[in-house]
Amino acid sequence: MEFRLNLANLPFDLGHTLDSGQAFRWAQRGEWWYGVLPNGPIKVRQEESSLICVSGDEHLESHSVRLYFRLDDDLERVYSKIMKDPQITEAIQRYYGLRLIQQDVWECLVSFVIATNTNIPRIKLMISNICEKFGEKVTFEGDQYSLFPRPEALAGASREELASCGLGYRARFVKSVAEKVSTGNVSLDELKLLDYERAKEVLTERLLGEKTLLGIGRKAADCILLFSCGKDSAFPIDVWMAKVLAKYYPKLFHKDMAKRLTSHVSKETRLSGAAYESISASMRDYFGEYAGYAQQYLFHDARKSNLA
DNA sequence: AACCAGGTGAGGA
DNA sequence: TCCTCACATGGT
Numbered sequence: 001m002e003f004r005l006n007l008a009n010l011p012f013d014l015g016h017t018l019d020s021g022q023a024f025r026w027a028q029r030g031e032w033w034y035g036v037l038p039n040g041p042i043k044v045r046q047e048e049s050s051l052i053c054v055s056g057d058e059h060l061e062s063h064s065v066r067l068y069f070r071l072d073d074d075l076e077r078v079y080s081k082i083m084k085d086p087q088i089t090e091a092i093q094r095y096y097g098l099r100l101i102q103q104d105v106w107e108c109l110v111s112f113v114i115a116t117n118t119n120i121p122r123i124k125l126m127i128s129n130i131c132e133k134f135g136e137k138v139t140f141e142g143d144q145y146s147l148f149p150r151p152e153a154l155a156g157a158s159r160e161e162l163a164s165c166g167l168g169y170r171a172r173f174v175k176s177v178a179e180k181v182s183t184g185n186v187s188l189d190e191l192k193l194l195d196y197e198r199a200k201e202v203l204t205e206r207l208l209g210e211k212t213l214l215g216i217g218r219k220a221a222d223c224i225l226l227f228s229c230g231k232d233s234a235f236p237i238d239v240w241m242a243k244v245l246a247k248y249y250p251k252l253f254h255k256d257m258a259k260r261l262t263s264h265v266s267k268e269t270r271l272s273g274a275a276y277e278s279i280s281a282s283m284r285d286y287f288g289e290y291a292g293y294a295q296q297y298l299f300h301d302a303r304k305s306n307l308a
Numbered sequence: 309a310a311c312c313a314g315g316t317g318a319g320g321a
Numbered sequence: 322t323c324c325t326c327a328c329a330t331g332g333t
Contacts, residue, residue, distance in 0.1 A: 119312080119332080122332085125331090163329080171329090173317090273323085
């Protein structure tokens with residue numbers, strides 16, 4: 001299956017989008033980016049005004065790819081809404097065409113459970129390992145690829161098997177969420193229908209003092225909602241974003257919150273739950289309905305410029 | 309050899 | 322509710 005999507009006048013930069021740390025299974029080989037969508041492997045390449053897509057999946061429709069890369073988002077409109085200051089304006093200019101993408105919710109959820117307290121190269125390695133060990137195999141252009149493992153496959157894995165993928169202490173969290181999802185204890189389909197606050201409650205809820213989804217805290221929940229559930233106002237705060245906020249946006253916060261941020265950056269203290277939510281809400285107020293887009297530009301810019 | 313990485317859960321004041 | 326600590330692993 002091969003088709004090309006018309007990008008005429010659409011701001012879109014495939015490279016910036018796939019290199020921005022929101023999805024972990026894309027790899028650049030030559031002029032192509034290779035990835036695996038829920039239904040199979042695909043390779044994509046950008047020309048001046050079109051996106052060329054090649055997949056072994058005969059049922060893959062161009063519509064699915066449009067949705068995945070969110071090509072129907074009016075990026076100029078997004079820019080006009082979030083361009084509030086020189087910092088974000090510069091990031092937009094540098095990474096013009098970077099888009100949020102709409103990932104599969106289950107894959108995104110597991111990815112950001114794995115993404116805690118580690119770095120992006122190792123996140124990619126761990127995810128690649130579990131796909132190879134537990135994912136269904138598919139052939140594309142003579143090479144073997146692995147689909148992302150279904151919930152049942154990871155629920156059925158032993159903690160040792162998962163740990164052997166390099167997950168470390170995350171193994172028990174991954175097994176736990178896989179069990180909750182595969183038994184239907186938690187429904188991921190409903191998340192897109194709920195508003196941001198309610199969806200975040202579902203992901204982070206405690207029943208009788210016990211967490212339903214182990215390994216998903218405030219930050220992971222925000223990433224999942226932003227990258228797979230269309231909650232564009234979600235504003236995840238990780239160590240990079242804390243640095244950005246402390247350095248360029250301290251005036252947006254009350255003195256005590258600004259201090260907590262700098263103290264958090266220098267590892268003296270951690271952000272309390274209330275502090276995280278307060279700061280994140282301030283950024284939602286500041287950037288508006290597309291605050292998550294702003295976050296992604298600032299995050300990518302901070303990483304690429306190796307912000308101190 | 310400490311320290312860091314897209315943090316989180318558990319336990320106690 | 323907040324603070325503190327442990328946690329697997331691989332790279333500097």
